[in-house]
Amino acid sequence: MKFMAIIPARYASTRFPAKPLAMLGGKPIIQRVYERVAQVFPNLCVAIDDARIEAVVKHFGGVAVMTSTTHRSGTDRCYEAFCKMGGDADIVVNVQGDEPFIAPSQLKAVAACFDDPSTQIATLVKPFGPDATIEQIENPNSPKVVVSNDGYALYFSRSVIPYLRGIDRASWPSAHTYLKHIGLYAYRADVLEHITHMPQGILEQCESLEQLRWLQAGLRIKVGTTDVETIGIDTPQDLERAEAFLKTQK
Numbered sequence: 615m616k617f618m619a620i621i622p623a624r625y626a627s628t629r630f631p632a633k634p635l636a637m638l639g640g641k642p643i644i645q646r647v648y649e650r651v652a653q654v655f656p657n658l659c660v661a662i663d664d665a666r667i668e669a670v671v672k673h674f675g676g677v678a679v680m681t682s683t684t685h686r687s688g689t690d691r692c693y694e695a696f697c698k699m700g701g702d703a704d705i706v707v708n709v710q711g712d713e714p715f716i717a718p719s720q721l722k723a724v725a726a727c728f729d730d731p732s733t734q735i736a737t738l739v740k741p742f743g744p745d746a747t748i749e750q751i752e753n754p755n756s757p758k759v760v761v762s763n764d765g766y767a768l769y770f771s772r773s774v775i776p777y778l779r780g781i782d783r784a785s786w787p788s789a790h791t792y793l794k795h796i797g798l799y800a801y802r803a804d805v806l807e808h809i810t811h812m813p814q815g816i817l818e819q820c821e822s823l824e825q826l827r828w829l830q831a832g833l834r835i836k837v838g839t840t841d842v843e844t845i846g847i848d849t850p851q852d853l854e855r856a857e858a859f860l861k862t863q864k
Contacts, residue, residue: 616702616703617703617705617837618659618703619659619707620658620659620660620695620706620723621644621652621659621661621692621709621710621711622660623663624664624690624691624711625662626683630848630850632666632855634670635666635667635670636850636853639854639857642674642801643711643712644667644670644676644711645671645676646715647681647712647713647714648671648676649722650704650714650718651716651721654718654721654722654723655707657675657703659677659699660676660677661688661691663682663691673683677701679694681695682694687824689810689824690802692806693806693810696779700736701803702772704803705725707724707800708799709721709723710798712795712847712848714847715843717809717840719740719840720796720840720842720844722727723839723840724798726835727838730801732836733802734834734835735799735800735801735836736783736838737796737798737799737838738794738798738838739759739761739838739841740772740840741794742793746787748787751774751787754773755821756769756795757794757795758770758772758774758792759793759795759837760775760776760792761793761837765836766834767825767838769819770826772822776790782843796840798841799825809827812831814827815827816832818830
C-alpha cells in the first residue's frame with residue numbers, strides 16, 4: 615500500500631490566529647509537525663489556506679498545497695490537497711497541524727490498521743491511566759471511544775462512555791479503562807472521497823464530532839492504541855505548556 619500524509623494547516627484559527635506559524639523551541643509549530651511526519655511518511659504535504667504559511671513551509675523545505683478557505687473540516691482540506699497532489703496513494707493519513715509532538719510510533723500504529731483489509735478509516739485511542747481523575751475523563755474536549763471486540767469504533771462521545779451503573783462516579787477511573795480519542799485519521803482514498811460528499815448527520819450535529827457522520831453512515835473505523843501522551847496546541851496557553859514539555863525532552 616502507498617501512503618500519503620497530509621497536514622491541514624489553517625491560518626485563521628478562532629482561538630489562536632496564525633497558530634501554525636507560532637514558534638515552539640525556535641521552530642514554527644508546522645515545521646515540527648512536518649519533521650515528525652516525514653520520519654514515517656516521506657510522501658507528504660501541508661494543506662494550507664494562506665500564503666504566509668506557504669512561505670514558511672517552503673522556507674524549511676516542505677511541500678505546501680494551497681486549498682480553499684471555505685472548507686468545513688480538515689478532512690475536506692485533505693481531500694482537495696490529495697487531488698492536487700495527483701491522487702496517487704492508497705491510504706491518506708490526516709495529521710493535525712497543531713500536534714508538534716506526534717510520535718512515529720503513533721503514525722505507524724494508524725498505518726498498521728490497514729493490515730486488516732476491512733479497514734475503511736483508522737484512528738487512535740490512548741487509555742486513560744489508572745491515576746486519571748473523573749474530572750479528566752469528564753472533560754468534553756477529550757472525546758471518549760468505545761470499541762468492539764474486533765477493534766472497531768462503536769461510538770465516540772464528549773460524554774463519559776460507558777456509564778458505570780451502580781458504581782460511585784469518583785471510582786470510575788479505577789473500575790474501567792476509559793479510552794481517549796487521539797485525533798489522527800487515515801482513510802482509504804476512495805473512502806476519503808466518499809465522506810467529503812456526505813451531509814452532516816444528527817449525531818455529528820449533537821456532539822460536534824465529525825467521525826460520527828461516518829459511523830452513522832455505516833462506515834467502519836478501525837482503532838489502534840497508543841500509550842504516548844502528546845500535547846495538542848489549541849490556545850496560546852497550550853503553547854506555553856508545550857514549551858515547558860519540550861524542555862523536558864532535551
